[in-house]
Amino acid sequence: MKYLFGPVYSRRLGHSLGIDLLPPKICTLNCVYCEVGPTTELTCERKEYVPTEEILKEIDQVLEQGVGGRPIDVFTLTAMGEPTLHTGIGEIIAYLKSKTDKPVAVLTNGTLFFDPKVRAELAAADIVIPSLDAARQESFERVNQPASMVNLAQVIEGLALFRREFRGELWLEILLVRDMNDSVEDLVALQQAVRKINPTRIQLNTVARPPMDGRARPVTREKMEQAAAMLADGYDGRIDVLIDFQAIGEKREGEETQARKQQALVEEVAAMLQRRPCPLEEIDKALHVQDLDLTRDCVQMLVDTGRIEKIAHNDKEFYHYVNV
Numbered sequence: 001m002k003y004l005f006g007p008v009y010s011r012r013l014g015h016s017l018g019i020d021l022l023p024p025k026i027c028t029l030n031c032v033y034c035e036v037g038p039t040t041e042l043t044c045e046r047k048e049y050v051p052t053e054e055i056l057k058e059i060d061q062v063l064e065q066g067v068g069g070r071p072i073d074v075f076t077l078t079a080m081g082e083p084t085l086h087t088g089i090g091e092i093i094a095y096l097k098s099k100t101d102k103p104v105a106v107l108t109n110g111t112l113f114f115d116p117k118v119r120a121e122l123a124a125a126d127i128v129i130p131s132l133d134a135a136r137q138e139s140f141e142r143v144n145q146p147a148s149m150v151n152l153a154q155v156i157e158g159l160a161l162f163r164r165e166f167r168g169e170l171w172l173e174i175l176l177v178r179d180m181n182d183s184v185e186d187l188v189a190l191q192q193a194v195r196k197i198n199p200t201r202i203q204l205n206t207v208a209r210p211p212m213d214g215r216a217r218p219v220t221r222e223k224m225e226q227a228a229a230m231l232a233d234g235y236d237g238r239i240d241v242l243i244d245f246q247a248i249g250e251k252r253e254g255e256e257t258q259a260r261k262q263q264a265l266v267e268e269v270a271a272m273l274q275r276r277p278c279p280l281e282e283i284d285k286a287l288h289v290q291d292l293d294l295t296r297d298c299v300q301m302l303v304d305t306g307r308i309e310k311i312a313h314n315d316k317e318f319y320h321y322v323n324v
Protein backbone atom coordinates (compact mmCIF):
# COMPACT_ATOMS: atom_id res chain seq x y z
CA MET A 1 0.00 0.00 0.00
CA LYS A 2 1.29 3.43 -0.89
CA TYR A 3 -1.16 5.75 0.82
CA LEU A 4 -2.79 3.72 3.58
CA PHE A 5 -0.85 2.65 6.66
CA GLY A 6 -1.47 0.99 10.00
CA PRO A 7 -3.64 0.56 11.89
CA VAL A 8 -1.60 2.28 14.54
CA TYR A 9 -2.88 2.50 18.08
CA SER A 10 -3.30 5.95 19.56
CA ARG A 11 -4.66 6.77 22.99
CA ARG A 12 -7.09 9.32 21.65
CA LEU A 13 -8.43 7.52 18.56
CA GLY A 14 -7.88 3.82 19.18
CA HIS A 15 -6.81 1.64 16.21
CA SER A 16 -6.43 4.20 13.48
CA LEU A 17 -5.99 3.34 9.81
CA GLY A 18 -4.04 6.25 8.38
CA ILE A 19 -4.55 7.70 4.91
CA ASP A 20 -1.62 9.80 3.78
CA LEU A 21 -2.70 12.49 1.32
CA LEU A 22 0.58 14.19 0.47
CA PRO A 23 4.17 13.28 -0.29
CA PRO A 24 6.64 14.70 2.27
CA LYS A 25 6.80 17.46 2.94
CA ILE A 26 4.32 19.97 1.62
CA CYS A 27 2.77 22.18 4.26
CA THR A 28 1.41 25.63 4.99
CA LEU A 29 3.64 25.71 8.09
CA ASN A 30 7.15 24.73 9.05
CA CYS A 31 6.72 24.04 12.77
CA VAL A 32 9.86 23.90 14.90
CA TYR A 33 8.61 20.75 16.60
CA CYS A 34 7.72 18.90 13.38
CA GLU A 35 8.83 15.27 13.50
CA VAL A 36 8.72 14.86 9.72
CA GLY A 37 11.56 17.31 9.04
CA PRO A 38 11.77 20.72 7.40
CA THR A 39 8.97 21.72 5.02
CA THR A 40 10.33 21.45 1.48
CA GLU A 41 7.33 23.13 -0.14
CA LEU A 42 5.87 25.90 2.01
CA THR A 43 2.62 26.70 0.23
CA CYS A 44 -1.10 27.37 0.46
CA GLU A 45 -1.78 26.11 -3.04
CA ARG A 46 -4.44 23.40 -3.08
CA LYS A 47 -4.24 20.70 -5.71
CA GLU A 48 -4.47 16.96 -6.25
CA TYR A 49 -0.96 16.21 -4.99
CA VAL A 50 -1.47 12.44 -5.34
CA PRO A 51 -4.20 10.75 -7.43
CA THR A 52 -7.48 10.53 -5.48
CA GLU A 53 -8.40 7.53 -7.62
CA GLU A 54 -5.47 5.51 -6.28
CA ILE A 55 -6.31 6.35 -2.68
CA LEU A 56 -9.91 5.20 -3.25
CA LYS A 57 -8.62 1.94 -4.75
CA GLU A 58 -6.51 1.29 -1.67
CA ILE A 59 -9.52 2.04 0.55
CA ASP A 60 -11.51 -0.56 -1.43
CA GLN A 61 -8.73 -3.06 -0.94
CA VAL A 62 -8.70 -2.54 2.83
CA LEU A 63 -12.47 -2.70 3.07
CA GLU A 64 -12.54 -5.94 1.08
CA GLN A 65 -9.52 -7.71 2.54
CA GLY A 66 -9.01 -6.07 5.93
CA VAL A 67 -5.54 -5.55 7.39
CA GLY A 68 -4.40 -9.00 8.45
CA GLY A 69 -7.27 -9.41 10.90
CA ARG A 70 -6.25 -6.35 12.92
CA PRO A 71 -9.05 -4.09 14.18
CA ILE A 72 -9.81 -0.67 12.70
CA ASP A 73 -11.65 1.78 14.95
CA VAL A 74 -11.32 4.86 12.80
CA PHE A 75 -10.06 6.05 9.40
CA THR A 76 -7.75 9.03 9.82
CA LEU A 77 -6.88 11.43 7.02
CA THR A 78 -3.45 12.83 7.60
CA ALA A 79 -0.24 13.67 5.76
CA MET A 80 3.43 14.29 6.25
CA GLY A 81 2.35 17.88 5.66
CA GLU A 82 -1.09 19.50 5.58
CA PRO A 83 -3.85 17.17 4.28
CA THR A 84 -6.37 19.91 3.46
CA LEU A 85 -4.00 21.06 0.70
CA HIS A 86 -5.24 18.02 -1.22
CA THR A 87 -8.30 18.96 -3.29
CA GLY A 88 -9.60 15.38 -3.19
CA ILE A 89 -10.07 15.37 0.60
CA GLY A 90 -13.84 15.97 0.41
CA GLU A 91 -14.30 13.16 -2.11
CA ILE A 92 -12.24 10.76 0.01
CA ILE A 93 -14.25 11.56 3.17
CA ALA A 94 -17.53 11.15 1.26
CA TYR A 95 -16.32 7.84 -0.18
CA LEU A 96 -15.40 6.49 3.26
CA LYS A 97 -18.74 7.58 4.69
CA SER A 98 -20.57 5.79 1.88
CA LYS A 99 -18.60 2.56 2.33
CA THR A 100 -18.13 2.12 6.07
CA ASP A 101 -19.76 2.90 9.41
CA LYS A 102 -16.41 3.59 11.03
CA PRO A 103 -15.79 7.18 12.04
CA VAL A 104 -13.59 9.37 9.88
CA ALA A 105 -11.09 11.71 11.55
CA VAL A 106 -8.94 14.44 10.02
CA LEU A 107 -5.65 15.69 11.50
CA THR A 108 -4.95 19.19 10.22
CA ASN A 109 -3.15 22.38 11.12
CA GLY A 110 -6.37 24.33 10.51
CA THR A 111 -4.71 27.08 8.49
CA LEU A 112 -7.03 26.74 5.47
CA PHE A 113 -10.35 26.76 7.34
CA PHE A 114 -11.00 30.36 6.31
CA ASP A 115 -11.71 28.90 2.85
CA PRO A 116 -15.43 27.95 2.68
CA LYS A 117 -14.57 25.17 0.25
CA VAL A 118 -12.25 23.49 2.74
CA ARG A 119 -14.88 23.77 5.49
CA ALA A 120 -17.51 22.24 3.19
CA GLU A 121 -15.20 19.39 2.22
CA LEU A 122 -14.55 18.47 5.85
CA ALA A 123 -18.20 18.73 6.85
CA ALA A 124 -18.90 15.00 6.50
CA ALA A 125 -16.05 13.93 8.81
CA ASP A 126 -16.83 12.79 12.36
CA ILE A 127 -13.84 14.18 14.21
CA VAL A 128 -11.64 17.04 13.06
CA ILE A 129 -8.47 17.72 15.05
CA PRO A 130 -6.90 21.04 14.08
CA SER A 131 -3.94 22.57 15.85
CA LEU A 132 -3.53 26.11 17.07
CA ASP A 133 -0.29 26.65 18.97
CA ALA A 134 -0.28 30.41 19.27
CA ALA A 135 -2.71 33.28 19.09
CA ARG A 136 -0.06 36.03 19.11
CA GLN A 137 1.61 36.85 15.81
CA GLU A 138 5.20 36.74 17.04
CA SER A 139 4.77 33.39 18.80
CA PHE A 140 2.89 31.98 15.81
CA GLU A 141 5.79 32.94 13.55
CA ARG A 142 8.35 31.58 15.99
CA VAL A 143 6.73 28.18 16.51
CA ASN A 144 4.87 27.55 13.26
CA GLN A 145 6.96 29.52 10.72
CA PRO A 146 3.96 29.94 8.37
CA ALA A 147 3.84 30.48 4.61
CA SER A 148 3.52 34.19 3.84
CA MET A 149 -0.14 33.76 2.80
CA VAL A 150 -1.18 32.42 6.20
CA ASN A 151 -2.87 35.04 8.33
CA LEU A 152 -3.27 34.25 12.04
CA ALA A 153 -6.49 36.27 12.55
CA GLN A 154 -7.98 34.49 9.55
CA VAL A 155 -6.91 31.09 10.92
CA ILE A 156 -8.72 31.72 14.23
CA GLU A 157 -11.76 33.10 12.42
CA GLY A 158 -11.81 30.05 10.11
CA LEU A 159 -11.70 27.67 13.07
CA ALA A 160 -14.55 29.52 14.79
CA LEU A 161 -16.65 29.46 11.62
CA PHE A 162 -15.98 25.77 11.11
CA ARG A 163 -17.02 25.00 14.68
CA ARG A 164 -20.35 26.76 14.13
CA GLU A 165 -21.05 24.88 10.90
CA PHE A 166 -19.68 21.46 11.76
CA ARG A 167 -21.88 18.71 13.20
CA GLY A 168 -19.05 16.46 14.35
CA GLU A 169 -16.49 16.88 17.12
CA LEU A 170 -13.76 19.51 16.94
CA TRP A 171 -10.75 18.72 19.13
CA LEU A 172 -8.34 21.62 19.23
CA GLU A 173 -4.74 20.59 19.80
CA ILE A 174 -2.39 23.13 21.37
CA LEU A 175 1.29 22.26 21.53
CA LEU A 176 3.45 24.31 23.88
CA VAL A 177 7.16 24.77 23.27
CA ARG A 178 9.37 26.07 26.07
CA ASP A 179 10.12 29.81 25.78
CA MET A 180 8.45 30.02 22.38
CA ASN A 181 4.69 30.09 22.94
CA ASP A 182 4.27 29.48 26.67
CA SER A 183 4.44 32.95 28.22
CA VAL A 184 1.52 34.31 30.23
CA GLU A 185 0.69 36.66 27.29
CA ASP A 186 0.61 33.65 24.99
CA LEU A 187 -1.70 31.73 27.30
CA VAL A 188 -4.02 34.72 27.68
CA ALA A 189 -4.22 35.08 23.88
CA LEU A 190 -4.88 31.35 23.50
CA GLN A 191 -7.56 31.58 26.18
CA GLN A 192 -9.35 34.26 24.14
CA ALA A 193 -9.01 32.22 20.94
CA VAL A 194 -10.41 29.16 22.71
CA ARG A 195 -13.42 31.14 23.93
CA LYS A 196 -14.05 32.30 20.39
CA ILE A 197 -13.64 28.87 18.77
CA ASN A 198 -15.30 26.92 21.59
CA PRO A 199 -14.00 23.48 20.49
CA THR A 200 -15.60 20.26 21.73
CA ARG A 201 -12.33 19.36 23.43
CA ILE A 202 -8.87 20.81 23.95
CA GLN A 203 -5.82 18.59 23.73
CA LEU A 204 -2.75 20.08 25.36
CA ASN A 205 0.58 18.76 24.28
CA THR A 206 4.28 19.54 24.30
CA VAL A 207 7.37 18.31 22.46
CA ALA A 208 7.56 14.58 23.13
CA ARG A 209 9.66 13.20 20.28
CA PRO A 210 12.87 14.44 18.68
CA PRO A 211 11.88 17.51 16.65
CA MET A 212 13.52 18.83 13.48
CA ASP A 213 14.76 21.88 15.35
CA GLY A 214 16.83 21.29 18.48
CA ARG A 215 15.52 24.55 19.98
CA ALA A 216 12.07 22.98 20.42
CA ARG A 217 12.01 21.75 24.00
CA PRO A 218 9.11 20.52 26.14
CA VAL A 219 7.52 22.73 28.76
CA THR A 220 7.51 21.61 32.37
CA ARG A 221 4.67 19.79 34.05
CA GLU A 222 3.97 22.95 36.10
CA LYS A 223 3.67 25.04 32.94
CA MET A 224 1.28 22.53 31.46
CA GLU A 225 -0.87 22.64 34.59
CA GLN A 226 -0.85 26.46 34.49
CA ALA A 227 -1.89 26.39 30.82
CA ALA A 228 -4.69 23.88 31.49
CA ALA A 229 -6.01 26.02 34.36
CA MET A 230 -5.95 29.22 32.30
CA LEU A 231 -7.63 27.63 29.29
CA ALA A 232 -10.33 26.10 31.50
CA ASP A 233 -11.35 29.58 32.65
CA GLY A 234 -14.48 30.43 30.67
CA TYR A 235 -14.41 27.15 28.74
CA ASP A 236 -16.89 24.33 29.52
CA GLY A 237 -15.42 21.54 27.39
CA ARG A 238 -12.97 18.85 28.31
CA ILE A 239 -9.20 19.48 28.41
CA ASP A 240 -6.92 16.48 27.90
CA VAL A 241 -3.23 16.67 28.66
CA LEU A 242 -1.69 14.31 26.11
CA ILE A 243 1.86 14.22 27.38
CA ASP A 244 3.19 11.63 29.79
CA PHE A 245 5.94 13.60 31.57
CA GLN A 246 7.31 10.55 33.32
CA ALA A 247 7.70 8.70 30.01
CA ILE A 248 9.52 11.54 28.24
CA GLY A 249 11.80 12.03 31.26
CA GLU A 250 12.74 8.36 31.22
CA LYS A 251 13.23 8.35 27.48
CA ARG A 252 15.53 11.36 27.56
CA GLU A 253 17.56 9.78 30.33
CA GLY A 254 17.79 6.54 28.33
CA GLU A 255 18.84 8.40 25.19
CA GLU A 256 21.52 10.31 27.07
CA THR A 257 22.94 7.12 28.60
CA GLN A 258 22.97 5.53 25.16
CA ALA A 259 24.76 8.54 23.65
CA ARG A 260 27.40 8.44 26.41
CA LYS A 261 27.98 4.70 25.81
CA GLN A 262 28.35 5.26 22.08
CA GLN A 263 30.88 8.05 22.58
CA ALA A 264 32.94 5.83 24.90
CA LEU A 265 32.88 3.07 22.29
CA VAL A 266 34.02 5.49 19.56
CA GLU A 267 37.10 6.25 21.67
CA GLU A 268 37.77 2.54 22.27
CA VAL A 269 37.61 1.89 18.52
CA ALA A 270 40.00 4.80 17.86
CA ALA A 271 42.45 3.51 20.49
CA MET A 272 42.36 0.00 19.02
CA LEU A 273 42.99 1.26 15.48
CA GLN A 274 45.90 3.36 16.67
CA ARG A 275 47.63 0.08 17.47
CA ARG A 276 46.78 -1.78 14.23
CA PRO A 277 44.38 -1.67 11.25
CA CYS A 278 41.35 -3.98 11.60
CA PRO A 279 38.29 -5.02 9.62
CA LEU A 280 34.87 -4.09 11.01
CA GLU A 281 33.97 -7.60 12.21
CA GLU A 282 37.22 -7.88 14.14
CA ILE A 283 36.66 -4.55 15.89
CA ASP A 284 33.18 -5.69 16.89
CA LYS A 285 34.51 -8.99 18.23
CA ALA A 286 37.63 -7.68 19.96
CA LEU A 287 35.70 -5.00 21.84
CA HIS A 288 32.91 -7.48 22.72
CA VAL A 289 30.27 -5.20 21.23
CA GLN A 290 28.39 -7.96 19.41
CA ASP A 291 26.27 -5.39 17.62
CA LEU A 292 27.62 -4.86 14.13
CA ASP A 293 25.30 -1.93 13.39
CA LEU A 294 26.46 -0.08 16.50
CA THR A 295 30.14 -0.77 15.71
CA ARG A 296 29.58 0.36 12.11
CA ASP A 297 28.03 3.63 13.38
CA CYS A 298 31.03 4.27 15.63
CA VAL A 299 33.48 3.52 12.83
CA GLN A 300 31.57 5.81 10.50
CA MET A 301 31.74 8.64 13.06
CA LEU A 302 35.52 8.28 13.07
CA VAL A 303 35.66 8.17 9.25
CA ASP A 304 33.45 11.28 9.04
CA THR A 305 35.74 13.21 11.37
CA GLY A 306 38.85 12.10 9.42
CA ARG A 307 40.38 10.19 12.35
CA ILE A 308 40.38 6.87 10.50
CA GLU A 309 40.29 5.71 6.88
CA LYS A 310 39.10 2.65 5.04
CA ILE A 311 41.77 0.78 3.04
CA ALA A 312 41.66 -2.39 0.94
CA HIS A 313 44.21 -5.09 1.60
CA ASN A 314 44.13 -8.61 0.11
CA ASP A 315 40.52 -8.14 -1.05
CA LYS A 316 39.49 -7.20 2.48
CA GLU A 317 38.44 -3.87 3.93
CA PHE A 318 40.39 -2.56 6.91
CA TYR A 319 40.19 0.60 8.93
CA HIS A 320 43.37 2.32 9.99
CA TYR A 321 44.19 5.30 12.16
CA VAL A 322 45.22 8.50 10.41
CA ASN A 323 48.19 10.18 12.08
CA VAL A 324 47.77 13.92 11.66
Ligand code: SF4
Pocket residue numbers: 027028029030031033034035036039079080081082109
Ligand atom coordinates in the same frame (compact mmCIF):
# COMPACT_ATOMS: atom_id res chain seq x y z
S1 SF4 B 1 1.63 21.49 10.45
FE1 SF4 B 1 2.21 19.43 10.99
S2 SF4 B 1 3.28 18.63 9.17
FE2 SF4 B 1 3.16 20.87 8.94
S3 SF4 B 1 5.09 21.57 9.79
FE3 SF4 B 1 3.59 21.65 11.45
S4 SF4 B 1 3.81 19.69 12.49
FE4 SF4 B 1 4.83 19.47 10.52
